[in-house]
Amino acid sequence: MKAARSKFALLLALSLILSLSFVPASQAAGNGNFQVVNGKIYDPNGNRYVASGLDMYLSDGTADQVLAMFPGINFIRIPDDGMNAPSYFSSFINTMTAHGVVCEIEYHPWPTIDTSSEPSNYLSWINSLANYYKSNPYVWIGTMNEPTNAALTNEHVAVYNQVRSTGNNNIVVLYTEGANAQTPSSYASMHGVVWDSHFYGWLSDYSTNASTVQNAYLNGTKWIGGVNNAQFGSTYYSSTLSADGAIPLINGEFGPSTDDLSTDANANQVIDTVSNWAVTNGYSQGYSGWSWWRPGNGMDNVQNSGVLTTWGTQLKNAIQATKTWLSSQPGLGSANSLANTGFESGLSSWGTWGSASAVASNANSGSYSVKVPSGGGVYQDINASAGVSYNLSAYGKADAGGGSGAIYIKAKNASGTDIAGSEVDLNITSSSYSKKTTTYVAPAGTAKLEVGAWTSSGTIYCDDYSLTPNLLANPGFESGLTSWGSWGSVSAVTGNANSGSYSAKVTNGSGVFEQLNASAGTTYHLSAYGKADATGGSGAIYIKAKNASGADIAGSEVDLNITSSSYSQKTATYVAPAGTAKLEIGAWTSSGTIYCDDYVIY
Incomplete structure (x- = not known):
């Protein structure tokens, strides 16, 4: 989505990626392939996967160079403008995937073209890639980069069908120009798909205000690729579901320069928004920085002659930070959508108001609990989808000196506003720990769920939160036999x-x-x-x-x-x-x- 290059990059590109060492194997429940589960990605061993990597033409460097300069990298987006034979990529891909690095191959014509102008052998090339790499789950196939036309659903369906026709069940990455330029029903039967959206400084009008950049990331609209007021903000995608539930979003391109000629005034705000804020708040499932090296001014090159640029150093640090953050994220086997559920890592992943704190006492299990004094609260947000059922459980007790409060869950819309009437409170009054549970169906308009605790008087303690999605509707028959x-x-x-x-x-x-x-x-x-x-x-x-x-x-x-x-x-x-x-x-x-x-x- 580079404005000056007509690379109209949509805001978010989504992918959840994690190298095998990020999450303990004890949490794993993999099936040998990457899985998409309601907006998240899990690797072949069941570990959480969030993409952190870069874009690289294979003519510009080697796998060994990348691995040496970017330790912890787990994603490479490979732009290919010549539709090279599958074997062209094999040496690079074999080295990368042996190190647990996902490689996405996508057709990247320059100048960009309309999908109606794609080469006549484009889909047969997609088919040949899918067939060649179908036994390697770390090889993903993407749709064409930044087409200049508005409607991309036909392109998505055609590429998806070509890949699946070969028996290839690997992830398919769908470049998108905006949620309002697609037909949601066309994705309902798809499995293993991920959005790819691009985010550069022009999409927030080069604002240097971090909040403005973040708001553009969430709620932005622009003229992109023939789409008037294209809804590129990440929140617009929540209503389009695949057979796996919510479709993850990866930022397949981002960087410090919109036009490759000069550094954007808001480069630092863009980089932090994509590689830190969006990932840790659950708005995206990863990112890929543009790019390893390109001839010309190269204001968005991450290295020159083997030496990291300022942008390259920022990306390297972001990849390391993402790896550290992922170490606290649950794998597929745990099914728990919350992180740091027992406060053993203090208040990491939790927000607070008032004087809430993690304390090394009054734990239900482990060593820590959260202490919530009068007027205080603790909370954690997760991405969610309307109509999905969630099972919440947590333990709470009042202080021996007295306390009254509640463990709660509520829904928020795409703007982050509470949905009226959505809060469910599980009251705490006893001075002994008791388990609080509820089955919660996210109401219409839900983009996020907030889970936490609040206190109205005295002090309460909480511990051992669990929030698990349930793919069944009406699982407890509280609505009679509806859905059964x-x-x-x-x-x-x-x-x-x-x-x-x-x-x-x-x-x-x-x-x-x-x-x-x-x-x-x-x-x-x-x-x-x-x-x-x-x-x-x-x-x-x-x-x-x-x-x-x-x-x-x-x-x-x-x-x-x-x-x-x-x-x-x-x-x-x-x-x-x-x-x-x-x-x-x-x-x-x-x-x-x-x-x-x-x-x-x-």
Whole structure:
């Protein structure tokens, strides 16, 4: 999106990337490929991945040079203006991916062109790349760089279909000109896709005010690539969902110079916004700095003749800082959307008001808790999507000297404003720790959730927060059988709930089920509670896979048997088999009556 070069770069480029050493393996639950899960990216071992790297034409340097000058780098965007054969990239890619570095290949014509003018062999070239690198999950394929026309959905669909037609399930990166230039429904069935948006100083009118730059990043509109008032701000993308939920956003280009001829007045503000503020606040899932080296004035070169420029030093430091930040982020196996959940790293990742502090006492587990005196509060924000269900749990207690407050969750819109009536408070009054839980469905207009605690009098302590997304709707039957299908005699009833007021009652020969989009090879975690009726009952909570035609995949069903008349938690880790298009989760009864409640799948 370089204005003077007609490189109209949209604001955000999104990708979540993490090298294998960033998150302890104990948190991992990978499936051997990168996975997108509701706006985040996880590597083949299940570790959180946030991209931190640079753009580089392969004619301009070597893999060894990059690895030596940018320790900790985990992403390279490879612009290719000649549609070279797949083998052209192999030596560089083999070295990089052996070090856990993702390489994205994208067609990068200069001057930029309309998608209708792309070479006749463009899609066959995409197909050849996908086929050549389909066994290496660290090779991603991107759509064409910065086309000059407005509507890019057809380009996205065409490239995605070419990649998937080869059996390649790697990430596909979709360059975007703005949320209002796309057709949201076209992405609903896609798996493993990431937005690529570019951000330079001109998009905030070269303002040197950090807040102005950040606001442009979130809410900006500009004329870009033929789109009037293109909504390039990151918040505009939250309403377009793929089969994996929210689509992550990576800034595939950013840097200190809009035109490569002079340094922008707001270069430092742009660099900090993209490489620090947007990542740590969850607005993007990574960045790639432009660029390794290009002939000319080169005001955005990160190095010259093996010596880092000022911009190169800034990028190197940003990559190191991102790596450090990622060390506290949970992997896929934990499913916890929150960071530093037990305050063992002080107040890292948490905001406060009043006199809240992390203290080495009064912990529910570990060594630390958060102390919230009267009038104070502690909070953490995460990106979220309207309609998604989240399970919140945390532990709280009042001080021995007295205290009254609450653990809470509430929703915010794209402007960061609280959504009226969205707050749920879980009150704390006892001086002994108790677990507070709620299932929270993000209301219409949600862009973020805020989770935390507040105190109205005295002092409270909180610890061990957990917030996990749930891919199922109405998981506790509190809205009756809404979102669930059934056969035989099934009803939502009171009086036999595991939590809340309702559960599902399933009588002899009957069943209840819910389906969701899924992809082969992805690991899912199922949890639900079930019990038999006091008069007897036998059945199971189950999960199984269906193909694109809706037929059951033979041998895919896993049954978690229910026989006890007391509620027990049933869990399974399930890898979707080949051919999976949907998962079906539910319960069935072979005799008598069973009750089930509190389903979770992520």
